[in-house]
Amino acid sequence: MPPSLPFIRLVHRNLRKYRFKIGLSITIAILVLSLISQYIAPYPREGLGYVPVGEENRRLLHPSPQHLFGTDTLGRDLFSRVIMASRSAIIQAFSVVFLSLIIGLIVGVLAAYFKGLVELVLNYLTELFMAIPSIVIALFFRLTLEAGFHVVIISLVTTWWAWYARITYVYAKGVVELDYVVLAKLSGLSSAKIIMRHVVGVIIQPILVQAISDLGSALLEASGINFMGLGLPPGYPDWGVILYEGISEMGIMAFTRTPWLVFYPGLFILLTTLGFTLLADPLREDLDPRLRRRWKLWF
Amino acid sequence: MPVSLNYIFKRIILSILVVIGVIVFSYILLLYTPGDPAVKWAGNPRGPEARKAIEMARRELGLDQPIHVQIAQFIYHVFTGNLGLSIAYKVPVSQVITSGFTATLELLVFAYLLAVPLGLWLGIYSALRRGSRFDSFIQSLSVVLASMPTFWLGAIIALISYSTTGFLPYGRVSYKLAASTGFNPITGFYLLDALIQGNYAVFLDALLRIIPPALAISVYPIGVVARVSRTLVAEALLEDYVRTAVAWGVRRNTIIKHFVLKSIIPPVIQISGLAFVYSIVDAMVVESLVFGREGLGSILLDSLHKADFRVTIALAIYLTIFYILVNTIVDIIQASIDPRVKI
Amino acid sequence: MVLAVRAGGISIGYIDEEEEYIVWAVRGVDLAIEEGDAFCLVGESGSGKTTFASAIAGILPPHAVTRGKLYIFDRLAIDESTWNFNGLRGRVVSYIPQNPGTSLSPFLTVEDHFYYVLRDTLRYDREKSRKAAMEALLKVGLDRGVLEDYPHELSGGMQQRVLIAIALASNAKIIVADEPTSAIDANLRASVLQLLGRLNREYRVTLLLVTHDLASTSIVCNRLAVMLAGKIVETGRTISVLRNPQHPYTKMLLDCVPLLGVKKPLKPLPGEPIQVVEDKAICPFRERCPRAIDKCVEEPPLKPVGDEENHYVKCWRLTGVESG
């Protein structure tokens, strides 16, 4: 049985919940936006970073019907830029979490299943990479590589996989000693099958839920790196980059004189992150039977 | 019961191994990423002095020696804080880093002294009033807080504090004021220094400037700690020992104080530690770009702009070591208050 | 005789997660326990015995609902849907939990446990509670050395004794023991049960012992009640019930206990213990009963058995409505 079936059931069970619905709507909205933004953006080329002709006259325009979110320091339409940046957000959040999850899952399960030296070495590596702040990796790449998605994604994945390796390890450790694993070993089932069926199949749900809720953190961290100017190149449609440009170009007084430059991209980051959190929270509660019970102060 | 020395010993050994691993990793990155390591180390120098500078960098790194000697040397230099002169500032790298660290650490500690107790209180309080309006408010609030991009929030806080008071919380302290009152930082933690020297004008000034960025930074830990402690209290209330204590006639307040809270403190410390290291990056972003405070963030940006490679590398390494240090300390504290950890 | 516990038509149920329906665990139980009795509540899982015991101990979870009345020493503890155990918990009724491993806080020493219990029930200070603790520990056969220990440093048997000592220390008149032996080794069970029996006799504590093991009741209890699907199906003096079981369920339970050295085939009836029965008045054992008759679709009344004192059974076949 594919291990994802219980997960689909879990999602289905939670569809009724209010919070889950909001989270799902936000997530779907951002996903759809990331797909269609280049068709609905009023100035798609400006959204991608093209500086319009006669930009001097269009710099820092206040929000208006022509420019819903105003224009930026180079006279580009902020609305186009912000909605087109949803794609960059989705790409970064999903690829970071997905890649880290895959690597972490493999490392964590192997460390828990094969004891001895394998466990020792993999756990050391996990501990090692967990100890490195992603900003440090981003720094190194910034010094040596061209700016781009790969910088953000690699530097985040380098540290994030260790996080999944650790939680997978903890969950898997609790499972590998259980009798169904022993039974499967005794009947001579291959290790690959045991791992997939009795370890991954059993622990995957809470880890997937964690991954969903981490999508938000990944986005926040990626935006932070872009905001520092360490990741994507200037002009790229990304909320972190837009914020960075807004604040660094206008100096420290940016938000007092041109608040729209700061407000809209940040709002989108907040909304997207919130969407992921709201999506994951009900699932998490559902999975933890202790949280499901009512536990108001009864004595 | 004292935590066994053995656990601390093992934890420290592991941490040292990790630190060494990180240094080796950074050195390998330095050597094997595109470009001549000596040129990088010298900060991509141009002009007549370039050859000399590169030659010196080559000697400093010992590039003519076998790789294991180079690494050993590099590790030695890291531990003795001897990574040469900063190209941009013309002072020892260690000095640059230390000044940045104290500034950022001051901000972080200040923020966490605010955030952890507040988050803990909110979490416990809402857990004890589950289902109340207060609880659902705190629950929604903590979700929003944890989803907030810190730099954005910092900008908004700065905007608000400017538009309400007309005072921009820029920098760490007014240098004019500091100079006129003869303020003399010793530890580098301005708040502490001012207090020790009885320089209340500077203290107040520094305090006013630290509060807005600290608020921005504390939002994430408040959200996290509140959420976690609410869940922990809720779970603790379901424990068999709470049920049994109720049946024995132990009063509600005693149960909450001695049976429930004692059990949630170690995990809360753990979570706060994790959040703390996460917040370092937050602090670096906010302090430099939003609030214009000098600190690790401004050093990082500076070193990047000025191609001060030594500072960048040193910053990366020491930041990582600090990360590990915090993690280790948190683990040890957590282990020493949990009577069950004895290994 | 003073009645320690008097239950009048008490029903206890739990609201399910979605608040859609109530699962009734105890369904209309009438019961009287006299002061000084050692009373056993016997039943398999799902019989409602633990729910009933926690109602008396005052630890019904927040999603429980109640009907009927429960008096403890003439104080109304449960009055239809409301309950109030203030002043009863710890002082009148104390409790020995099922699982010693999780029933002591891992963050408190044994002495702290005693202190918080005695401070809150009897207003003892540290000094006095320490003294009382040592006395109580002596009664259960532990020495004072365990006072400084944390629970995880004690073995399962010792933890169970500590729990008993704490339950004793506040001088409660009733002690509710919920399967106190199910989590400990077979050869320690006898000594714990004997200890409970001794406490009942020597200190005049009323004992309510919840157990799934019908055979073991004889060393502790003078009276027992057999529960099935939330109802009492047979009750009486222990000897009388064990020697002369009337209800087919009680008989089956006795037939299923392996007796050492006695070669007798174990005769379980097919089927599982009945967990939830829709709230109709039928005999809960009807499905499994080999002697079921048509009349068993109605719920039989609790009828006295012959001339045995206090021996009652809930079965149509007793009243002589014999057929096929």
Added chain:
Amino acid sequence: MDSILELQRVTAGYKSIKGFKSLIKRVEIVLRDISFTVEKGERVAIIGESGSGKTTILRVILGLLKPISGKVLIYGKDLYSLPSDQKLQILRRIGYVPQDPYRSLNPVLKIKYIVGEPLEAVGVEWRHIEERASEVLKIVGLPQSIINDTAEELSGGMRQRVLIARAIIAEPEILVLDEPTSALDVSIQAQIINLLNSIYNTFKVTMITVTHDLGVAQYLADRLIILKSGKIVEEGSVDEVLRNPKSEYTKSLITSYLQITGINSLNNIKIRG
């Protein structure tokens, strides 16, 4: 009769990871110098309380823990000196029923996959596995309808039956039972005891039961091996041991058991018959 399982002077334990000395390898000995033989078709019970080493004996027999010294012979072959494929061959002839039915079934797997796993591992086709699975389910008295359910909904007794079905599906010659009834209700315990004995009679397996419960052992074994802190203190037929216990420990076990069931002495009771 041939001996099917033999332990020769087995000493076993676990690597200790406690203390500074862990830098030097240290081993905590749990079993000391254990020797016994199980004949083909026998029913043997190993009795011990927690900490007596009975779980360790199980691990040694099941090939999960290499003894420090001594040999484990199954069908006369030294289990731990065999190459791993031959070891697996031998282990496949053992059916194992673990202790806790609530933690022994994969919660996300359908019953047919759980029960059929031993056959799947040797490469039997799914068509046959499913057929065979419904056969063994019938033997252990479970309805066919549960074959596509997961274990989550099942009661303890049903879970135990599923585990027994899984243990017998590959027609093993040895059945190893770890506390087969300790987590179950009294009436279900009796059902399982009767089921195990009928399986013993039908399939002529060798049955090894590990338990702390003398009463259960009496029904599931003809011979008792009594274990205390890693050593065998007494061994003999059920009648012999119960009527005439030689060691003090066995006596105290019997006395406390009798006290629980309210019988004062064995003297006036006829044993076995």
